[in-house]
Amino acid sequence: MNSTVAYVEERNPTDWQGDAMQKRIRKRYASERRFKALGLGAIVLSAGFLAFLLIVMVGNGLRGFTQTELPVEIDFPAMTGGASASQFEGNNGVANLQTLGLRDIVDASVQIQYGEQGTELFSNSGWQAVQSKILDNPEIIESKSIIYLPVESEIDVAYKGDGNATAEKKVAKLQDQLTTGFNTNFLTNSDATDPMQVGIWGALKGSLITMFITLLIAFPIGVLSALYLEEYAPKNRFTDLIEVSINNLAAVPSIIFGLLGLAVFLNLFGLPRSAALVGGLTLALMTMPVIVISGRNAVKAVPPSIREAALGIGASQMQVVFHHVLPLALPGILTGTIIGMARALGETAPLLMIGMRAFIATPPGGITEPATVLPVQIFLWSDEVNRGFVEKTSAAIIVLLVFLLTMNALAIYLRNRFETRW
Structure with a gap:
């Protein structure tokens, strides 16, 4: 009789008071506690590494x-x-x-x-x-x-x-x-051979101009490409090939884009070497696939009922896309743009390939004048023998982080504003 009851308890999955079910519940709770502990440990470890990095950088950089x-x-x-x-x-x-x-x-x-x-x-x-x-x-x-x-x-x-x-x-x-x-010279001067004379203004101005050109080219082309592929392009093998190509371009190493910029913009088109224009064009090629992918996902996430309602009251296809779909997808598009621009801001390898590692003693006055950017300037200073450049390198890293946080904060503010609006 007892064996029959035990058998029934084991075979009855709804008997929550049975010994077998209570054992399984305790194992589940134990697994959940272990998972929470691992997650908390991962967060603490990540925060510790981040705190260590910031303390070292700020301590040396100040x-x-x-x-x-x-x-x-x-x-x-x-x-x-x-x-x-x-x-x-x-x-x-x-x-x-x-x-x-x-x-x-x-x-x-x-x-x-x-x-x-x-x-x-x-x-x-x-x-x-x-x-x-x-x-x-x-x-x-x-x-x-x-x-x-x-x-x-x-x-x-x-x-x-x-x-x-x-x-x-x-x-x-x-x-x-x-x-x-x-x-004050560190904030107003450009590169120099004496660490007491160096400054980051030349590199900072070069970064500003380069990022502006990158955003000016990559954002509109990337957004329009995403809208076309999702809303207008027919579903066939050709568009599938384009989609696969864009996904592959997003994973291509950045130095490949540097080689592309060297071959096309410098050797083929004859644009000036070390210019912010060439740097912006090269980084735009690298950033565009990220914006296209995030833009397509954001457009795809817009509910079909929005399109159907707009078409039902007589809106044209273009009005549906630009008056309803695009504003709703814009927060997601801006998120992808933030990721792409942050990646472009920290890139060094493609800019080295197009000659933006030159010694720039004066800030660039235009998009075609020789320029450098903050990551390249940090790379060059880190390779100097004079020990005075060590603290200048850390100080330049602080400026780069502040620049990155400011750019991201502005983009996040714009994204949240559109989310609130819609």
């Missing part, structure tokens, strides 16, 4: 936004022979300073205060800092002034706690006079 300075007393009336402030006002100020021999004046003042070897303590760009101060306030040329000038790169690194023994001895002798100030 030092790149500062520079070590030494005070130099310059007797301008004695050094210039009594130059007046009016000579350096207006449009002729820079030209008059060039005839003044400002670099020799600064070197002489440094040697008077720090000895004959004093010029070795300072960056070669020190006289440029004096020039900027005179242009900002020409009246200092008529008096004796104390101006803080950036020190040599090794001393700067040593003062921040990561220098060699020779530089640390110099720092120990000058400890009471050394100060740290915000490095």
